[in-house]
Amino acid sequence: MDVQLPPTSYAVLGLLGRRGPMSGYDLTAYADRSIAYFWPISRSLVYRELARLERLGLVTGTDVPQRRLPDKRIYDLTREGERALDRWLVENPFERDRGRSAFLLMFFFGERIPPSRLRGLLDAYRRAAEQDIEDLTAIVEHLVGVPRARFGYLAAQLGVRAARDRQEWAREVELALAAEPADP
Amino acid sequence: MDVQLPPTSYAVLGLLGRRGPMSGYDLTAYADRSIAYFWPISRSLVYRELARLERLGLVTGTDVPQRRLPDKRIYDLTREGERALDRWLVENPFERDRGRSAFLLMFFFGERIPPSRLRGLLDAYRRAAEQDIEDLTAIVEHLVGVPRARFGYLAAQLGVRAARDRQEWAREVELALAAEPADP
């Protein structure tokens, strides 16, 4: 009974969970202001996701007629939808991702994640970053001085920096969260 | 006569240009070792791209029978293909991209880019990074202290760091390239 949905579906559920009932248009705007930097979603996709989630019973839609503006459809999380979201946040295995990071998406909904699970995720993220540092440093060292590999070398250096940032950030957040661990 | 291809197509052309004739398999392996950190491509996609590029006359394919291993098809850049690649590198407008950066892909093939154009790209990249710093800093400042926005705040901080890295990196590379500007 799991139907395996992509992260974007849970992004939609999560945003609905934070802001309450919204139209597809508003949800898109909210996504643009919040998760777009690490998990961009286009408007069309939001609509399609909402339709699917409704078919699956994870959200409900209600038509709202308007006179000035086009009629709209307001979506809300169902009990089922909340449970699916929370299940995903707890069970979705961490994956080392080049490109978009599903971890950051989960992290954004950190309020819903049990603290120990959150620590586990952060730890995995930090270790993945450390692995990236290692891999990219190896590439840098392998390419240093090779004239033909000039631009690859420089690009890899940017990669190393970004990976270091992720590592440091994860470490700091782990500490910050450890400082105030109260939770139900 | 331009047919507008996606960046991935030019990635394939560029890699062929650097290493010379290759099979799809080898090209994938090469991509994994080189551009994968900022522009991952899957094997299947490489094959499809090669087929399309051949249809368009930008690469040629030749079957090579093997006895131990499965027969393969070796692809090579055509004159047309090189021209298309170089045209893209020179004309493709810089775009501020969340997620995969087409700029980094272009930069990787920097040897093929005329120095002044390369400087222009780097400058645009640096300015985009500065804009990101600004935007994300505004978000951070807007969210600081708001308990409900805790995780969004932390996520935005990571974004600021990454943007700072890009900015500093671009500045340094601009300087490094200025130091040795010889070119035809």
Added chain:
DNA sequence: ACCCTCATGTAATCGGTTACATGATTTA
């Protein structure tokens, strides 16, 4: 008067991932 933006959504296309296939060679 005209164009742009807001507010809402649908439809078509396409890039990218995942699953499927296969035979030789190495490893446990």
Added chain:
DNA sequence: TAAATCATGTAACCGATTACATGAGGGT
């Protein structure tokens, strides 16, 4: 001798982007 791995590729599926559509209101 059974199980990975290598080396090659095809086919099916699905997520995501781009294009299309519409009507009110605000700006020049």
